[in-house]
Amino acid sequence: MISISKLLCNLDAEGDGLRYDAADESNTHQITERKQRRPVVVWNTTRQCNLYCSHCYAAAEDEPAPGEFTTAEGTAFLDQLADYGVPVVLFSGGEPLVRDDLEELVAYAADAGLRPVLSTNGTLITAERAAALRDAGLQYAGISVDGRPERNDSFRGREGAFDAAVRGIEHCLDAGLKTGLRYTITSANAGDLEAVIDLLVDVGLDRFCFYHLDYGGRGAELVDADLTPTERRAAIERLCELTLEYHDDGEEIETLLVGNYADAAFLVEYASERFGDARARTVRDYLERNGGDPTGERIADVDYCGNVHLTQFWQGYSLGNVRDRPFGELWEDETNPLLRALRERETHLTGRCAECRYRSICRGASRLRALAVEDDLFAPDPQCYLTEGEIAPGDAFAGGSVD
Known part of the structure; x- marks a missing residue:
């Protein structure tokens, strides 16, 4: 994740230590005092979902999949994560709220x-379940809304999904749960960003x-619906402007970019143009x-089986x-050639990525998108929207210190 609000507005957040080793600079309670040494783990607790979203990376269905973890297997897995020192476990799906033991698993994770x-x-979050999740120790709920009501409902395959998600948000807030909104952009809903x-x-x-949009699961079927580089750049620039506008109006919104580390390079360029080179050096x-794209290093996923x-x-x-083997052993086993290659990716990148001056803060962005589009693990990410002048070799804005 890349925080626009941190980099452009100096807004403190609980993830400053986790992401930037900047806990000592923040006035906000921190998730961790040090930058993560172990991955955040996404756990797809089930493949079952009450919706059928067109961009679902897990290709969720309306029934549980064979082999899904029992409660006992789930708690044993959480013990593995705790033993390895994982800082955060993200309960995902499918739709995790279809599991009637979700609160039990959340409580076990918190206790561990x-x-x-x-x-x-968000559509299954009642007032009662929001309170139960809070009491179990849930620290945050991210609820997905992908556009205005009609657009969101079309994306999610069910009429009324928008209204149900908003009710879920309200129930979480009423219960005192920290809650955020998640939005995945495509050409179909880009016009709904401000809404x-x-x-x-x-x-x-x-x-x-x-x-x-990443090209996994049903999202792989939407490659042709993705934004052009020009459209993507315009969307990120507008999001930066909106963040600054809301911040100037006293609305301290934490704005995070996820899934494309070309955004990191863009933010350095944007900071230079808007605030000057000194700020750009701080941002860089x-x-x-x-540390750039975290795939295979600071983020991991474990599916429902x-x-x-x-x-x-x-x-x-x-x-x-x-x-078969504990999570930590699998994650540390660099005899796996793909895992090892990803952790050495800067030496393998090709094309415009190979000499890009922002390589160290982007690291080629999504290798999955490169593989999906170019059939080449180390080809440039097709979502990169930087100009040739911006990526030209050199050390622009490098070597700065945080002010």
Whole structure:
């Protein structure tokens, strides 16, 4: 994740230590005092979902899949994560709220020292379940809304999904749960970006996660519906402007970019143009600390039957299964050639990525998209929207210090 609000507005957030090793600079309680040394783990607790979203990376269905973890297997898996020192476990799906033991699993994770957070479509969150999740120790709920009501409902395959998600948000807020809004952009809903942010403000949320489309699961069928580089750049620039406008009006919204580390380079260029080179150096320094695309390093995924993946979007490849070997052993096993190659990716990148001056803060962005479009793991990410002048070799804005 890349925080526009941190980099452009100096807004403190609980993830400053986790992302930037900047806990000592923040006045906000921190998830961790040090930058993560272990991955955040997304756990797809089930393949079942009450909706049928066109961009679902897990290709969820309306019934549970064979082999899904029992409650006992789930708690044993959470013990593995705690033993390995994982800082955060993200309960995802499918739709995790279809599991009637979700609160039990969340409570177990919290008691084990993990930070439990939730990714949900929000439609099944009643007032009672929101309170139960809070009491179980849930620290955050991210609820997905992908446009105005008609657009969102079309994306999610069910009329009324928008209204149900908004009710879920309201129930979480009423229960005192920290809650944010998640939005994945495509050419179909790009025009709804401002409406989604207006919704965020209207319902009282202060966290917005902007996701780029990754080409996994049913999302792989939407490659032709993705934005052009020009459209993508315009969307990110507008999001930067909206963040600054709301910040100037006293609305301290935490705005996060997810899934395309070309955004890191863009933010350095944007900061230089808007605030000057000194600020651009500060922004770049934070992004150097962040470390670029986290696939195979700072993010991991474990699916509903225990297979370990390089990221939640890369469900087609597994490092092994936690029923056979503990998660930590699988994650540390660099005899796996793909895992090792990803962790050395800067030496393998080709094309415009190979000499890009922002390589260290982007690291080629999504290898999954490169593989899906070019059939080449180390080809340039097709979502890169930087100009040739911006990526030209050199050390522009490098070597700065955080002010």
